Amino acid sequence: MARGPDGGLCESCRHRRVLESARGSRFLLCRMAEHDAAYRKYPALPVTSCPGYGAEPRTDAGRRQRQG
DSSP: OBTTTTBBGGGGTTTEEEEEEESSSSSEEEGGGOOOOTSSSSSSSSSSOOTTHHHOOHHHHHHHHHHO
16 A cells, blocks of 8 residues: 555545645545544544555556556
């Protein structure tokens, strides 16, 4: 599982939403919390393990760059 420098697994999870304040602070919101109370809306970072982790899918552009 890929880990980011600040948020751990959350940085590369498809369930995360990145929010930025007017002052430039950055927050990672877990969208799993919308439907499952077992997940915290704003988890303590860095997250090193999570049963709901789902790697963000690669884009077609990224695949093309690696192939050719």
